[in-house]
Amino acid sequence: MSSVTGGPPLGAEAAATVDPSVTDVIREAIIRGEYAPNQRLIEADLSAAFSASRATVRTALLELAGEGLVERLPNRGSRVRAISVDEAIEILEVRIGVEGLCAAKTAARLSDEDAAALADLRTRMIESVAEGDLVEYSRLHLSLDVRLRELSHHATASEVLARLHAQSVRHQFKLSSRPQRAKVSVLEHAAIIDAVVARNPDAAELAVRRHLLSVIDALREVSAAEAGPASAG
Template identity: 60%
Template sequence: MTDATTDQQDLTARIRDAILRSDFAPHQRLIEADLSDRFEASRASVRTALLELAGEGLVERLPNRGARVRAISVEEAIEIVEVRMGLEELCARKAAENLSDEDAAELAALRDRIAEAAGRGDLVGYAALNQEMDRRLRDLSGHVTATQLLERLLAQSARHQFRLAYHPGRINQSAPEHIAIIDAVLARDPDAAAAATRHHLQGIVDLLSELR
């Protein structure tokens, strides 16, 4: 990989992270000159990054008007979670099948950290650990195609995921669900891992429907 390719990927990642952090609001125009100054990159590199992010569904191109942050409706967020169900069930199933003793020890430690954060009511720490758990299960699955599709879907629905994470009482519901997924994977039970994953994601669909 050349330095130029690495620099381009880094720029794309930095703009992506800024969008996911809500540094830019939905429908906000993304001015190439402004982004060039902010990220100390050439306008050509910014233009390439915006094209890549448009392909991911985070940015939309406007005819003769440049680009803006794409807004994801609640209805679309629900559809994304419904698609995620099949992919995440697959990853959970594969993770349970592939789990090594070394990976099991690391996953068990992550389980304890999730339980501790939930017990403290540490919403920020808990949200970060949940993301770590999702990444770990995708890695353990070894399923490249499912992982690529999930990462794109998760990026598109990140704003709604953030909103749900801070919904009153959500941590008390989601923590046992996440722990159940990990326990099923640790037990090397693919069916239980898939079922626990579906149960958790169906709860997200239900909550999004209520918020709608």
């Protein structure tokens, strides 16, 4: 059996076997921390785990490498790319402008039907935190991020955000799994939805900015707290 990088080049036939669901499942596993930073991703193991062909898995890993979640190593296959807190903060700083733009665009053109759907999402997010279901809350706020990109109808911003979000969301997922942080975060997300539903582009952009700056502050606090015991030793 050939090694991960020793097989034939990915041609049109292999590319045609791509299964978006495999890419999505591996992406979510990385985001949730099921695959640790720098962990090797063995094609044969992934193929068996997801009942997918090696070509499909290889294509999924190439796509995730393009998103910055996976690192391809010469003659050594693939591994989960380690994204430092500092890099995640830089990504969040870039997201402030682009994500704020999407929220403003969405607020300016929101339909009544989409407004009702966002209001329902707001309710479910608040309920999930109140019930302590932080996994569901994380899923819902990821859905909100995607929906705001879609409703903005801004193709360039959406493409940029999809890539940036995938790289920084693993750190955000760790934050949202902390009950106290989730209680703060859900109110920030509710404020974003309220501004968008009110069709107020300036308020929507400001709400996004406040939320992402809050995420940056929280990441710095957690990073400092985690580094404290190590540096003390």
